Amino acid sequence: MKIPVSAIRLPNRPGREYKSRFDREQSMLRMLAMPIASVILASMVTTLPVFSAGPLLPPFGLLMFLSWRLMRPGLWPIWSGVPFGLMDDLFSGQPFGSAGLLWSLAMLIVEIIDSRAIWRDYLQDWLIAALLIMAVLLGGLWIAGIAHAAPEPMVLFPQIILSILLYPLVVRICARLDRWRLAT
Amino acid sequence: MAPPPHRRSGFSRKAQYSLFVTYVVAIAGTIVAGLLLTISVVDPAGFSALRILGTEVTAPVARVVSKAQQSTQAITHSISAYINAASKNVTLEKELKASRNAFIEVRALRIENDRLRGLLNLSDGDMQQVAVGRLISSTASSTRRIATLSIGRNFGVERAQPVRGPAGLIGRVIETGPTTARVLLVTDSENLVPVMRASDGLPAFSAGLGNGFVLIKPLNLGENPFKVGDIIITSGNGGLYGANIPFARVIRKTSDGALGLPFADPANTPYAIVMKPYLEEARTEQQMLAPDGETKEVAE
Numbered sequence: 001m002k003i004p005v006s007a008i009r010l011p012n013r014p015g016r017e018y019k020s021r022f023d024r025e026q027s028m029l030r031m032l033a034m035p036i037a038s039v040i041l042a043s044m045v046t047t048l049p050v051f052s053a054g055p056l057l058p059p060f061g062l063l064m065f066l067s068w069r070l071m072r073p074g075l076w077p078i079w080s081g082v083p084f085g086l087m088d089d090l091f092s093g094q095p096f097g098s099a100g101l102l103w104s105l106a107m108l109i110v111e112i113i114d115s116r117a118i119w120r121d122y123l124q125d126w127l128i129a130a131l132l133i134m135a136v137l138l139g140g141l142w143i144a145g146i147a148h149a150a151p152e153p154m155v156l157f158p159q160i161i162l163s164i165l166l167y168p169l170v171v172r173i174c175a176r177l178d179r180w181r182l183a184t
Numbered sequence: 185m186a187p188p189p190h191r192r193s194g195f196s197r198k199a200q201y202s203l204f205v206t207y208v209v210a211i212a213g214t215i216v217a218g219l220l221l222t223i224s225v226v227d228p229a230g231f232s233a234l235r236i237l238g239t240e241v242t243a244p245v246a247r248v249v250s251k252a253q254q255s256t257q258a259i260t261h262s263i264s265a266y267i268n269a270a271s272k273n274v275t276l277e278k279e280l281k282a283s284r285n286a287f288i289e290v291r292a293l294r295i296e297n298d299r300l301r302g303l304l305n306l307s308d309g310d311m312q313q314v315a316v317g318r319l320i321s322s323t324a325s326s327t328r329r330i331a332t333l334s335i336g337r338n339f340g341v342e343r344a345q346p347v348r349g350p351a352g353l354i355g356r357v358i359e360t361g362p363t364t365a366r367v368l369l370v371t372d373s374e375n376l377v378p379v380m381r382a383s384d385g386l387p388a389f390s391a392g393l394g395n396g397f398v399l400i401k402p403l404n405l406g407e408n409p410f411k412v413g414d415i416i417i418t419s420g421n422g423g424l425y426g427a428n429i430p431f432a433r434v435i436r437k438t439s440d441g442a443l444g445l446p447f448a449d450p451a452n453t454p455y456a457i458v459m460k461p462y463l464e465e466a467r468t469e470q471q472m473l474a475p476d477g478e479t480k481e482v483a484e
Contacts, residue, residue: 047242047332049250050324051451053371053396057324078206082213086220090238093323093330096231097221104214111210141327147225149373151327151394159325 026182034181035075038174039064043088054155058163061088062136063129063170065103069110070125071174081107098143102136125171130164137163229359236361239332243364246320247334254318254454314458315339319354319367319450327394329372331355331450333365333458341365341458344424348457352430352447353377353418357458367456370431370446371396378421379431381414390416390432390444398432401441410434410442423463423470 043061050057065084069076081104088099113128120128137156144150224231265272317335335341337360347354347367355369368375371392379390379400386409390398400416402409414434420427432444461467 044242046323046325047239047246047321049246049253049319049321051319051322051331051449052324054394055325055327059325078210079213081210082217085217090235091242093326093328095221095228096224096234097217097219098224100217101214101221104210104217108210108214143221143225144327147228148328149391151373151392155327155393155395 031181034177035068035072038177039068039084040087042170043084043091046091046093054151055159056162058159058166059088059092059133059137060170061092062099062103062106062133063163063167064174066106066110066129066132067167067171067174069107070129071171072178073114076107078107078111079104081105092140094140094144095147098140099136102139102143106132106136122171126164126167129167133163133167134160232359235366236359236364239364239366240361243320243332243334246332250318250320250334312460314345314460315341316455316457317341317365319453319456320364322369322450328374329369329392329394330358331367331369333357333367333456334363335458336361336363336365338363339458345461346425346429346459348429348459349448349453349455351449351453352432353425354448354450354453354456356424365458369450370398370448377425377431378419379416380419381410382417383414385419387419387421388416388441393443396445397435398444398446399438399441400432400434400444405440408437408440408442410437412436414442416444420462423467424461426459426462 039061042064045060046057061084065076065081082100085100085103086097088103089096092099109132110128117124137160138153141150141153141156220231315335317333317339319331320334322331323329331354333341333347341357341360343357343360345357347356353370355367355372355375357365358368359366369392370377370390371394373392373394375392377390377398378387380387387403388400389403390400392398400410412434415430416432416434418425418427418429418431430447432446434442435445436443
């Protein structure tokens with residue numbers, strides 16, 4: 001049986017079928033706010049009632065921030081590590097300013113890598129992210145150790161492994177959000 | 185993906201300058217963050233207002249999720265109670281009979297203890313409770329072990345008040361907000377708790393390891409009398425944590441002490457009791473002389 005073309009209805013928004021589908025524009029608000037909101041919400045994950053014996057929950061804010069940066073170079077300004085890091089410090093329990101400093105340094109390092117290795121594939125991005133995650137977590141431990149008594153670095157081992165393994169998932173979430181962000 | 189071409193400014197003066205400015209801003213921002221960090225290292229309570237603001241803003245969500253978590257736990261618990269109900273009932277009845285006898289003995293001992301203390305004129309610290317709340321979140325991604333309490337100054341919670349759960353000591357309050365407070369758990373490396381062995385009162389102190397365990401070191405170094413399975417309780421020394429609060433169980437001996445597993449698990453504790461400091465007056469006097477976290481020479 002042939003279905004007449006006029007019987008096919010678009011499944012999404014009802015108003016859409018009468019509107020011109022040509023020359024659409026994406027929503028500016030969605031385009032600009034999506035990445036910012038996603039990083040801040042990811043930083044706030046620690047405030048959910050998740051209790052762990054040691055540091056185990058991956059730093060989702062950092063993962064989200066790095067994956068936006070590596071997936072879409074040029075999206076964040078170079079100084080963006082400072083405000084996002086300070087925001088993360090409000091929720092992470094680290095001394096205030098620790099993520100502000102470390103994320104900003106990570107941002108500058110990615111900037112240097114960007115000027116050296118211009119065309120990279122996904123695995124290289126993962127490697128860069130893995131090294132940065134490890135450096136930021138160990139740096140956070142070091143900073144917490146200056147301000148207060150700190151545990152052995154071995155405590156971080158499970159968290160580092162988990163964060164590195166979760167990075168691909170976060171990149172995929174970012175890619176989904178990015179597609180939705182730029183869709184018209 | 186390669187960086188977009190506007191990063192390479194070409195011959196445009198304007199583009200070159202604006203690129204240069206972003207680098208200057210980035211480096212200046214990093215230095216500012218470093219300065220903020222220095223301030224918060226020198227004065228750890230400095231930015232507590234900002235942190236408390238963050239906690240207060242996110243607390244409603246945490247409260248709702250934690251409530252939902254608790255009710256699901258309650259449902260699974262009441263379902264699992266039906267499994268092997270008859271045999272459980274028999275064992276419980278046996279245990280009840282045994283513990284009733286023990287309870288009578290303990291009551292007699294307590295009366296005798298009170299009488300002896302009265303003879304010696306020993307004053308006991310009073311462990312009045314301030315308020316009862318719940319733990320609604322923890323810093324699960326940081327090396328610091330800090331939990332958020334669902335009540336704050338609105339229930340009279342103040343800094344440096346011990347917090348305990350039904351199973352044992354949880355920690356102490358370090359920052360308070362209008363409706364939330366932050367609790368430094370006993371598993372944090374900075375939280376030193378004076379403890380003793382329950383069986384013989386052997387004095388020791390405990391420091392968190394940051395991974396859910398505590399390291400218990402005897403005050404008399406050089407000997408290591410702990411055995412696996414020893415029960416550790418707080419001793420009440422220092423005047424902050426009350427005496428005889430269940431604290432931890434020894435699970436392994438180490439070279440200079442023992443590894444303990446705290447009884448109170450923040451993930452599983454149904455409520456948290458905030459209490460007044462054990463010997464409040466003595467502690468206030470001592471704090472006037474030499475506040476916590478500050479070394480000051482005291483004239484002899």
